[in-house]
Amino acid sequence: MTDLGLRVDVDTLRGTRDGVPRLLEILDRHRVRATFFFSVGPDNMGRHLWRLLRPSFLIKMLRTHATSLYGWDIVLRGTLWPGPQIGARAAAPIRATAAAGHEIGFHAWDHEAWQRRVERLAPAEIRAIFARGIDSLAAIIGRMPTAAAAPGWRCTNTVLLEKEAFPFAYGSDCRGSAVFVPVAGGQRLSQPQIPVTLPTYDELVGRQGVTDDSYNQRLLAMVRPGELNVLTVHAEVEGGAKSDLFDRFLQEAAARDVCLRPLGELLPRGAAAPLGAIGPELIAGRDGWVAVQRQIAVAAE
Ligand SMILES: [Zn+2]
Incomplete structure (x- = not known):
């Protein structure tokens, strides 16, 4: 049996209101x-999508049929008037997710603003964003988010250092291949990282001949027995236009003896994870930089 960590990112109001309930139903049916x-x-x-209006992004929008994938309401959200507060407008599906026994983590206060300017935020601003977001999420679910x-x-080293002030069991802030304990600013941090190892739907489909028909098989072929495997799905995609595809993915994963789990269950028990670091890199199918796991040289004792 091979473990596969399953992470659901919820970025938008519609993803929370419509995508989350559909995913809860699908996951419950598969006992995941x-x-x-x-x-x-x-x-x-919506601002995020329009700001990326460059030839490379237009090609991606066309490649993934973005308006049918996300819907026009998401594409326009926040472009004509300020966007709605997700936690205030859609607390019920968030509460239902916690009640169904899923692990709950904090993703964003303002997803768009973070993506646009995280590297220019002062440490105190980063800490304030976490405090505000975690307060809001904790008020909805009645406890602190786990991660x-x-x-x-x-994610930057400054972000990793500021996150240490909050009681997270772990972070999942980068792409990589193994659980590690990050070193940032010369410090060994206390919160381990569980990197995402597999590409998202929009990163993989339309590239190297991958279509919806071959997507699930291609993704499962990337799952490596005996190593860390983590997949991110989006409430807006796998809980929306691609929910049938995701339903079949869970079926095919079970048939191959791949066991989907919350990320927290992938933390090594007993032994500490090796040290590592993060740095910005470009990856195939995604616009702009992402944080990627890096090896660090360990001095001889
Ligand atoms: Zn997101």
Whole structure:
């Protein structure tokens, strides 16, 4: 049996209101528990999509049929008037996710603003965003979220250092291949990282001949027995236009003896994880940089 960590990112109001209930129903039917990372502040994601209007992004929009994938309401959200507060407008599906036994993590206050300017935020601003977002999420579910995952895998050493002030069991802020304990600013941090190892739907489909028909098989072929495997799905995609595809993915995963779990269950028991670091890199199919796991040289004792 091979473990596959399943992470659900929820970026928008519609993803929370419509995508989350559909995913809860699908996961329940397959008896799978996952980690949900929620966004709770304003939904301005339409701004994010329009700001990326460059030839490379237009090609991606066409490749993934973005308006049919996300819907026009998400594409326009926050462009004509300020976006709605997700936590205030859609607390019920967030509460239902916790009640169904899924692990709950914090994703974003304002997903769009974070992705646009995280590297220019002062440490105190980062800490204030976490405090505000975690307060809001904790008020909805009645306890602290277990973990955090930076929007768009946009994470810096400053972010890692500021997150240490909050009681997260782990972070899932980067792409990589193994659980590690991050070193940032010369410090060994206390919160381990559980990196995402597999590409998202929009990163993989339309590239190297991958279509919806071959997507699930291609993704499962990337799951490596005996190693860390983590998949991110989006409430807006796998809980929306691609929910049937995701339903079949869970069926095919079970048939191959791949066991989906919340990320927290992938933390090594007993032994500490090796040290590592993060750095910005470009990855195939995604616009702009993401934080990627890096090896660090360990001095001889
Ligand atoms: Zn996100």
